[in-house]
Amino acid sequence: GAGVSQTPSNKVTEKGKYVELRCDPISGHTALYWYRQSLGQGPEFLIYFQGTGAADDSGLPNDRFFAVRPEGSVSTLKIQRTERGDSAVYLCASSSDGSYNSPLHFGNGTRLTVT
Amino acid sequence: DQQVKQNSPSLSVQEGRISILNCDYTNSMFDYFLWYKKYPAEGPTFLISISSIKDKNEDGRFTVFLNKSAKHLSLHIVPSQPGDSAVYFCAAIFYGQNFVFGPGTRLSVLP
Numbered sequence: 001g002a003g004v005s006q007t008p009s010n011k012v013t014e015k016g017k018y019v020e021l022r023c024d025p026i027s028g029h030t031a032l033y034w035y036r037q038s039l040g041q042g043p044e045f046l047i048y049f050q051g052t053g054a055a056d057d058s059g060l061p062n063d064r065f066f067a068v069r070p071e072g073s074v075s076t077l078k079i080q081r082t083e084r085g086d087s088a089v090y091l092c093a094s095s096s097d098g099s100y101n102s103p104l105h106f107g108n109g110t111r112l113t114v115t
Numbered sequence: 116d117q118q119v120k121q122n123s124p125s126l127s128v129q130e131g132r133i134s135i136l137n138c139d140y141t142n143s144m145f146d147y148f149l150w151y152k153k154y155p156a157e158g159p160t161f162l163i164s165i166s167s168i169k170d171k172n173e174d175g176r177f178t179v180f181l182n183k184s185a186k187h188l189s190l191h192i193v194p195s196q197p198g199d200s201a202v203y204f205c206a207a208i209f210y211g212q213n214f215v216f217g218p219g220t221r222l223s224v225l226p
Contacts, residue, residue: 004158033213042119042216043159044205056213091158100210101147101166106158 002026004107006092012113013082019108021077023092032075033104034067036092043091043106049075082114118142119207121217128224134192136220138205141186143205145215150179153202153219161205162203192218196226 005024013019025032031050035043045059052072060066064082068087079086089111093104118141128134138148146167151159165172165179165188172179178191192199205217 036215040124040218042121042206042218043214045213045215048213059213092157093197101164101208103149103161103164104159104214106151106160108156108158 002106004092004094006090006107006110008110009108010113012115014112015082015084017082017114019079019082019112021079021092021112023075023077023089023107025073025075025092025094026096026105027073029094029096029105030072031095031102032069033093033095034075034077035093035106037089037109039088039092046077046090069083078113082112083112084114087112087114116141117218118145118215119196119205119217121129121203121205121220123220124218124225125221125223128195128222130224130226131194134190134195134199134221134222134224136190136192136203136205138188138190138217139186140188140205140207142207142209144209144212146209147207148179148181148188149206149208149214150177151204151206151216152199159204175186194220195222197224197226200224 002027034046048056049069064080089109091109093106149164150162153159202219
């Protein structure tokens with residue numbers, strides 16, 4: 001079956017611009033996560049959805065970052081007024097039932113470059 | 116403050132030999148641990164996990180060992196194959212927390 005799909009795979013934008021990153025989770029997976037990975041580091045938690053609601057957004061670095069999942073499936077991560085420090089690979093993951101220790105299934109990520 | 120540490124950024128092993136990847140953690144509340152494998156330009160894929168009530172879990176060529184008193188876990192790959200060359204991430208979690216990942220170890224298996 002299809003895995004987690006993320007689009008675009010690469011995004012180059014200028015400092016100060018707005019970007020949207022999309023995630024299609026595995027069908028039927030209720031839990032959806034966004035992580036960010038910088039060079040040489042492990043994935044860093046941003047936000048977690050259980051269904052349509054953000055169950056935990058404590059990892060969002062500041063109010064320029066926002067994520068939605070209006071119908072409990074597809075999610076969009078939105079970054080306003082991008083900064084060069086936002087450059088990273090943004091990873092989306094889903095899990096089947098949101099049990100706290102259910103393994104995450106990751107997409108291939110969106111590589112964001114802010115120039 | 117890194118809660119999950121992987122102190123070896125890289126490791127090289129000869130094909131057929133054992134690969135041992137190490138992970139240390141600082142938060143004693145972690146009760147579930149996972150290993151992920153990542154190829155370039157792909158997302159991490161789940162490899163194996165272990166609950167804190169166990170000290171060993173085995174799946175084919177992969178075995179994870181947990182030493183709770185030392186707050187240390189390790190992943191053993193036997194025998195190592197060239198296709199195992201990837202970056203390996205250790206991750207930990209407890210109820211109410213989200214997965215915390217280490218910085219990764221790049222494994223190179225030499226033919």
